[in-house]
Amino acid sequence: MRIWLHIGPEPAAAARLQQVLDDKRANLLAKGILFPRSAGARNDTRLFMAVTDPAHVDPLRHARGLADPDRQTDLRARLAADLAAEIAQHQPHTLILSAAQLGSSLHRASELDRLHALLAPLSEDIRILAHVDNPARALARHYAAQIFEGRAAPLDRDLALASAPDWWQACLATMPAIAPDLGQFEETQGAPFWLDHAALTAFWEGRFGTGNVTLRPYDPALFASDTVTKELRAAFEIAPSIGKAKPAALPEQPSAAWVARARQLNLLLLRLLEQGRHIPRALWRSLLAELAVPGPPIDPATLDLSAPTWAEADPLNGYRASQYLLAFLHRIDRATKEATRTPAPENPALPPQAARQLAALRRSPYAPHNRLGTLTEDTPAAPYTPAPPRDLPQGSSGRVIVGCMKNEAPYILEWIAYHRAIGFDDFLIYSNGCEDGTSEILDRLQQLGLLQHRNNDSWKGKSPQQHALNKALKEPVVRNAEWIAHIDVDEFINVRCGNGTLDDFFARVPEATNVAMTWRLFGHNGVRGLADAFVIDQFDTCAPRYCPKPHTVWGFKTLFRNIGAYSKLSCHRPNKLAKDQRDRVRWVNGSGQDITAETAERGWRSSTKSIGYDLLQLNHYAVRSADSFLIKRQRGRALHVDRAVGLNYWIRMDWSGVRDLTIKRNLPRLRAEYDRLLADAPLRALHEQGLAWHRARARDLHQTPEFRALYDQALRITLTETERVAYALALDMES
Known part of the structure; x- marks a missing residue:
C-alpha cells in the first residue's frame, strides 16, 4: 500500500482537495483508494495534533484540550489503532492523508520522527506531496490569516528577513515562547519558514527519503473550478475517473485596511491577556469581524522578497484601535468573569473519559450555551388563534x-x-x-x-x-x-x-x-x-x-x-x-x-x-x-x-x-x-x-x-x- 501524505502548506489548496476527497470518498474507495475518516472528518487534523512535540502546543491542540502530553498520547494511540482498523477493513492499495498544518507548522526533526513512526507500521511506501505558490502571493494570504488568529507583528518584520542568508532559520528565530494563555503560538506569531521551498523539500526528504517529496504549483484558477478533480488525480496518481466536483467558492481575501485595523487591535488585546483578561477565540474573532471595511486586499506585487515595497494600509475613517477596545471591554470583562468563575465540583456521574472531555469542552468553541438568536422562550405568550381552513386546487393534496x-x-x-x-x-x-x-x-x-x-x-x-x-x-x-x-x-x-x-x-x-x-x-x-x-x-x-x-x-x-x-x-x-x-x-x-x-x-x-x-x-x-x-x-x-x-x-x-x-x-x-x-x-x-x-x-x-x-x-x-x-x-x- 502506498501512502500519500499531503502536507499543504497552502491551506486553500488543501481545503479544496479535502472537500473533493470527502465528496468522492465512496467513489475512491470502490477504486481501492482510502481517504480515512479516523484521521479527521475532512482535514486530517488528528494526525497533525498527534505528532507535534509535547511542548509544541499549537492553537488546535490548545482549543481541543490536547495541550496536556498525556491526552496527546491518548490521541496518538487511538489514531494509530483507528487507522489500522480502517485499513484492515477496506484493504486499499492507496491511502491518502491531508493536513495543511503539517507543512506550515512542523519544523522540528523530532516531529517528523514521530510522524514517520506513526505511519511506518502501515506502509514503507510513503510519498510526501506539497502545493506551493509564488512566495509573495502565499505571504499575503498567510499574513492576513495570521492577523485574524491574533498576530500583532507587522509584515515589515517578515520582509526584513529576505536579506538573511537562510530564510528558514531566520524565520524560526522569530518564533515566540509558546504561551497559549497569552496568545503566543508559533503558528500565529511566527514567520512562514516554509516559503523556502528548497529547505522545505530538504527537511522532509531528510526523514522520508530523497526523491519522496513532490512539489506541485498552486494555481488558484485551477483550484477554483471543476478542474480541481484533474489536479487531484494528477497529484495522487489516480488513473480512473472520479467524476466532476463543484467545490465551494474560495474565500475572498480581507481588505488591506481591515487587516491593518485587526493587527492594531490585536496588539492591544494581547496586552490585555498579559494583564490577566480572558478573551475566548470565538469572541476574539467576533471583535475582529466588527472592524471590517471594504477595499482591495494586500497586493502581492508589493511583497516581492527581492525588493519589497509594502507599507501597512491606511485603516480608514480615522480608525483608532484604542477607541474600539473601549467599546469592546464590557464583553471582554464578561468573558473574563465567566472564565474565572470557580468551577463546579466534579460530577461523580461522569466516567473518567467524560471528565477529561469536560475539561477540554469548557474552554472550546463547542461549549453549549443559550445565547443564540433573539427570541424569548421562557415567558408565556398569548395563544395563537385558529387558522382558517385551506382550499386546495383541484388534484392537489x-x-x-x-x-x-x-x-x-x-x-x-x-x-x-x-x-x-x-x-x-x-x-x-x-x-x-x-x-x-x-x-x-x-x-x-x-x-x-x-x-x-x-x-x-x-x-x-x-x-x-x-x-x-x-x-x-x-x-x-x-x-x-x-x-x-x-x-x-x-x-x-x-x-x-x-x-x-x-x-x-x-x-x-x-x-x-x-x-x-x-x-x-x-x-x-x-x-x-x-x-x-x-x-x-x-x-x-x-x-x-x-x-x-x-x-x-x-x-x-x-x-x-x-x-x-x-x-x-x-x-x-x-x-x-x-x-x-x-x-x-x-x-x-x-x-x-x-x-x-x-x-x-x-x-x-x-x-x-x-x-x-x-x-x-x-x-x-x-x-x-x-x-x-x-x-x-x-x-x-x-x-x-x-x-x-x-x-x-x-x-x-x-x-x-x-x-x-x-x-x-x-x-x-x-x-x-x-x-x-x-x-x-x-x-x-x-x-x-x-x-x-x-x-x-x-x-x-x-x-x-x-x-x-x-x-x-x-x-x-x-x-x-x-x-x-x-x-x-x-x-x-x-x-
Missing part, C-alpha cells in the same frame, strides 16, 4: 407529512391534530410490527378521511423506514403534494413567527424550496409515568440553542417544495439532486437564512454557520416520560433496528437545561382539533386502549431486572448541559 410508526398509539391523535392546526393537509403513514393498536387507530383515521395508512410489515432492506420512503414516492398523495415533510410522531414543527402557521413561515421565505428544520431536543422534564396529556404541554425543557456537539443535537428534517428536484426521499432530507435542477433549489434554515451552498446536495445536521431557530424549529421529544423511554428501549428504533436504545440514548437525548414554552401557544387550537377527533367514539376507544396497553407494558418492564436497572440509572443521572455534551462525546456511540 397540499402539504403532506410522510411518517412511519411502530407502537405509538397514545401519541398519534395529538400529533395529527397539531399538524392539522398549523396548516398541513394530509398524511401518509406507514406502520409495521404494531401490537398496541397503532394500526387500528390509523385505519380509523383513514376511514374518517384524515390520512392514508399503509401496512409496512413486509419491509425489506436495512430499515422499515427507508423501505416505506421508497414506496411513498410512488403514492399519488405524495406525487400531487405542494410541500412534503418526513417527520416522526415524536417531532413537532414549531413555527415561531406570525400566528404560528405554515402560511406565516412561508410568507417570510417566499423563494425557499427546502427548509432545514433543526431539532431542538426536549427531555423528560421530571415526568416519570404515562399521562393522558399533551406531549407539547408536559415537556418544555430542552437543549440550549447553541449546542454543536454531540452531532445528534443539531440534526434536521426537511420540509421541501415538490418541484421534482430530488429523486430520493431519505430520513432527514431529499437526496439525488438532478443536475439540471441545481439552480432551482434554495435551502433556508429555521431563521430564513440561505444555506443552499452547505446543504443542497448533502448533509443532515446544521453547523455553526447554518444553524437558525428564530422562525421555525423542530421540537423533538425523543424521550418523553421515563416510562415511555423504557418502552422505546424495549422496541428499538425504526431506522436502526439493530441498535439498542439504552443509557447512551438517554444521555444524548434527555435535555432539560433550559425552558422553551413557544410551542404552547398552540394549545387552544390543538385542543379544539383534538376534541373533534375524540368526538368519534370508535377513535376515542382505540386511543384509550392504546394508552392502557402502554401503561401495562411499562408495569411489566419495571418488573424486569434489566429494565428496572436502566430506569433507575437514567433517573439518577443529573448533568449540566456541558456535562451532558462531555458524557455524550465520551460515549461516542454514533460519531
